[in-house]
Amino acid sequence: MDTIFFEKMAFYGYHGVFAEENKLGQRFLVDLELGIDLRAAAEADDLKQTIDYAKVYSVVKEEVEENPVDLVETVAERIASQLFAAFPIEEVSVRLTKPDPPIPGHYQAVGVQIYRRRSERPDR
Numbered sequence: 001m002d003t004i005f006f007e008k009m010a011f012y013g014y015h016g017v018f019a020e021e022n023k024l025g026q027r028f029l030v031d032l033e034l035g036i037d038l039r040a041a042a043e044a045d046d047l048k049q050t051i052d053y054a055k056v057y058s059v060v061k062e063e064v065e066e067n068p069v070d071l072v073e074t075v076a077e078r079i080a081s082q083l084f085a086a087f088p089i090e091e092v093s094v095r096l097t098k099p100d101p102p103i104p105g106h107y108q109a110v111g112v113q114i115y116r117r118r119s120e121r122p123d124r
Contacts, residue, residue, distance in 0.1 A: 001092060002038040004051055011040065011064040015075055018102055026100055028064050028075075029109075030055070035091030035117075043111050051087050059086055064096075072096045072112050080116045090118050 009032075014025045034051065038071035063079045076094040083092050097111035 001035040004034040004038070004053070004056075005062040006033060006053070006056065006060075009057060009060060011061060013064045013075075014063075014101070015064075015070065020102055022068060026102075028072075029097040029099060029111075030060050030064065030079070031061070031095040031097075032079075032083075032093075033093040034087070034089045036087075036089045053087070055104045056083065056087070059083060059117060072098060073114075074111060076112050076114045080114060084116070084118060086089060092116050 009030045011028050011030065012025055013028050014022050015028070016026070034056070036051065038050060041047075045107060047048060057083050060079055063082055064075060067075075067078065069078075076096045079094050079096070080092045083089060093113065093115045095111065095113040097109045097110045101110050103110070
């Protein structure tokens with residue numbers, strides 16, 4: 001399986017269980033790995049046989065910036081679902097990072113990473 005990846009896409013959203021997160025918002029970083037066979041696209045040198053990166057970015061941006069929820073787990077799952085619906089990918093890894101969460105302690109960031117396969121999806 002080949003991989004198309006995106007590193008540290010940055011967005012501003014209003015996800016979180018704390019009132020200040022919903023009111024003030026915060027930065028979110030998203031890393032993606034999309035599993036897809038890229039041989040045909042490479043051989044034909046044809047964008048129509050691969051995935052338009054700008055469209056992937058738009059899907060992620062909309063999910064992070066326009067659909068507030070409490071849990072980053074929910075955001076990551078929604079991103080994965082939207083990507084499966086929009087593109088012919090077989091696998092996806094979504095890493096969602098909150099670099100500045102409002103929790104006490106000393107750390108660089110917190111977040112979640114999920115991995116999903118099309119063959120494991122109940123709606124397939």
